[in-house]
Amino acid sequence: MATAPWTRRHILSLADFQPEEYDTVLQTAASFQEVLSRRTKKVPALQGQVVANLFFEPSTRTRSSFELAAKRLSADTLNFAPGTSSLTKGETILDTAKTYLAMGTDIMVVRHREAGVPHAIAEEMDRLQSRVGVFNAGDGQHEHPSQALLDLFTLCTLLDPEKPRLSLLNGKKIAIVGDILHSRVARSNIWSLTASGAEVHLAGPPTLLPKLFADFVQTKSAALNRQLVLHWSLEPALQDADFVMTLRLQKERMTNHLLPSLREYHQRFGLTHERIKLCRPEVKVLHPGPVNRGVEISSELMDDPQISLISQQVTSGIAVRMALLYLMGSGKQKEES
Ligand code: NCD
Numbered sequence: 341m342a343t344a345p346w347t348r349r350h351i352l353s354l355a356d357f358q359p360e361e362y363d364t365v366l367q368t369a370a371s372f373q374e375v376l377s378r379r380t381k382k383v384p385a386l387q388g389q390v391v392a393n394l395f396f397e398p399s400t401r402t403r404s405s406f407e408l409a410a411k412r413l414s415a416d417t418l419n420f421a422p423g424t425s426s427l428t429k430g431e432t433i434l435d436t437a438k439t440y441l442a443m444g445t446d447i448m449v450v451r452h453r454e455a456g457v458p459h460a461i462a463e464e465m466d467r468l469q470s471r472v473g474v475f476n477a478g479d480g481q482h483e484h485p486s487q488a489l490l491d492l493f494t495l496c497t498l499l500d501p502e503k504p505r506l507s508l509l510n511g512k513k514i515a516i517v518g519d520i521l522h523s524r525v526a527r528s529n530i531w532s533l534t535a536s537g538a539e540v541h542l543a544g545p546p547t548l549l550p551k552l553f554a555d556f557v558q559t560k561s562a563a564l565n566r567q568l569v570l571h572w573s574l575e576p577a578l579q580d581a582d583f584v585m586t587l588r589l590q591k592e593r594m595t596n597h598l599l600p601s602l603r604e605y606h607q608r609f610g611l612t613h614e615r616i617k618l619c620r621p622e623v624k625v626l627h628p629g630p631v632n633r634g635v636e637i638s639s640e641l642m643d644d645p646q647i648s649l650i651s652q653q654v655t656s657g658i659a660v661r662m663a664l665l666y667l668m669g670s671g672k673q674k675e676e677s
């Protein structure tokens with residue numbers, strides 16, 4: 341398996357990630373997974389470095405997971421809560437970032453409800469010739485790279501726990517179902533999963549998988565020679581699928597009435613034990629969380645440990661974020677020496 345020396349200062353999108361980079365992340369995460377199985381779960385890799393979590397939007401698992409990952413690497417962590425910050429006094433986001441820079445922050449993990457904010461902070465940090473690395477922890481409807489990478493790690497370690505690698509998904513059928521339109525998780529996963537050679541099927545109602553968006557992603561993936569298939573009904577996406585990823589209905593991002601009712605949505609696109617009989621017998625189900633129980637997935641299926649990988653995804657998130665922070669931090673150390 342080809343892995344590459346890490347060259348990225350920022351991780352903002354998976355659009356231009358190369359297969360060797362995915363393999364480097366998977367392999368590094370596997371070694372941190374091993375660290376996390378020990379009695380002493382901490383390593384000194386980022387000792388003396390500061391990781392600031394700048395979450396301008398609510399989050400449970402991503403924020404906590406980045407914080408724990410940074411702590412396990414012995415970094416000092418700063419947590420920012422917009423409601424109690426100087427943003428309420430009119431400070432701009434870039435000035436907030438510069439304040440954290442002045443405190444000696446090495447890595448900024450940024451989440452914002454507007455697409456492009458992490459990019460804007462990264463540009464500003466580069467313009468100031470700082471060596472800060474910026475991590476996009478979810479920007480609007482754009483991308484969520486760490487979620488897609490932890491999903492990839494969850495799938496690849498299931499197939500080969502010793503040596504997770506991108507090529508393991510080659511030829512697999514993976515369905516991504518639900519509110520594609522509003523999902524940054526889907527957008528990042530489309531890049532990583534199609535890069536593996538998997539056949540990725542997107543399924544959702546036309547209001548949540550609009551024709552224009554569908555045409556755009558299909559043209560783009562065809563140009564890259566990637567396999568992406570779109571459906572406006574669930575069944576063809578589930579047929580013989582190896583993995584199914586269902587997405588939360590992102591009601592906070594819906595400006596119009598895009599659905600007749602949650603009940604009808606569940607009837608047409610909700611995953612249940614009955615529905616997934618169309619998939620391959622050993623199918624596994626993923627969801628990035630948080631889950632609307634009984635809407636995009638039935639409670640019974642969500643809690644079925646034989647099929648649901650949801651808890652595994654959360655667990656994988658720590659090792660994967662340790663790997664990502666470590667790779668960003670080690671690149672920085674190289675620049676300094
Ligand atoms: C996702 C997010 O915030 O984009 N959740 C997550 O990070 N685990 C998906 C969602 O909110 O539905």
